[in-house]
Amino acid sequence: MRPTIAPFPAARPRRLRASEPLRALVRENGLSREDLIWPIFVRDGEGQLEEVTSMPGVMRRSVDLTVEAAAEAAELGIPAICIFPYTDPSLKTEGCEEAWNPDNLSNRAIRAIKQQVPGIAVMTDVALDPYNINGHDGFVQDGEILNDETIEALVKMTLAQAEAGADIIGPSDMMDGRIGAMRAALEDAGHRNVTIMSYAAKYASAFYGPFRDAVGASGALKGDKNTYQMDPANSDEAMRMIARDLSEGADMVMVKPGMPYLDICARVKTMFGTPTFAYQVSGEYAMIMAAAGNGWIDGEKAMFESLVAFKRAGCDGILTYFSPWVARLLKEG
Known part of the structure; x- marks a missing residue:
């Protein structure tokens, strides 16, 4: 687009900034x-609510209180929440078996939410780091993060969720080829x-x-x-990753x-x-x-300005810890 603008004083761009209605x-x-x-952290127990020290105002919630948060989100008009588990350290292993346990923390939370707040969309995280004693998104062998073996585990995790x-599977692991494997498994299992x-x-x-x-x-x-x-220095690579994941069956893509x-x-x-979509991550929020x-x-004001920036950049939506705060303000007028 090549803008056409009259010379001053015929054109005074400040005219359109003169009042809020304009x-x-x-x-x-x-x-x-x-x-x-709205990303929500889930922990074990009942009636448990604890603040994340490095994220003022962000809580870890037990499943019962996560359901209450989902109901709050629905009442505020937030269309989706995203579940992240705070896994008991005793359940973390090198084999990450808890990741696809049908009764793990995330899956219990999903079922409880869908039973009591069926109108809200539930997004999940697919990566092994919450269950991995090594803290990595994939299996670790001799210091190497194994790609193909990790995909097999991620597929099992996807099907359990x-x-x-x-409603929405969110693979955050960055293994090569995982979208195609997940899509094929979902189709074969009837989760079209x-x-x-x-x-x-x-x-x-670092964020x-x-x-x-x-x-x-x-x-x-x-x-x-x-x-x-x-x-972080690469931009063209991101376009290749987007193209690959779309070609393998991703419905939506995220920048994080x-x-x-x-x-x-x-x-x-x-x-x-x-x-x-973009994820306004924890460091940005903090x-x-x-x-x-x-x-x-x-x-x-900083919160609103940061979120509008995502829309200006072309995003259709934002994962943000500010979700209930901004939704409440928007609902009030």
């Missing part, structure tokens, strides 16, 4: 409750309508630290994830983290025109909350 009329992007997915009632939102462009980022605290993976991680998550990678979000939407808590920024 600004609203020409606003190019907006944020709605339907754009939100689909059987529990998951279960959707896949692939973490297709997931970067090896994940508070999340690892939230799921209890910080102390377990041995080494780093640079051999399977993407180099969010704000430092808005250029990737924009390229994905422009190049592929596919449903595109920075805004910490600055707001110290009185350095207006937290509410």
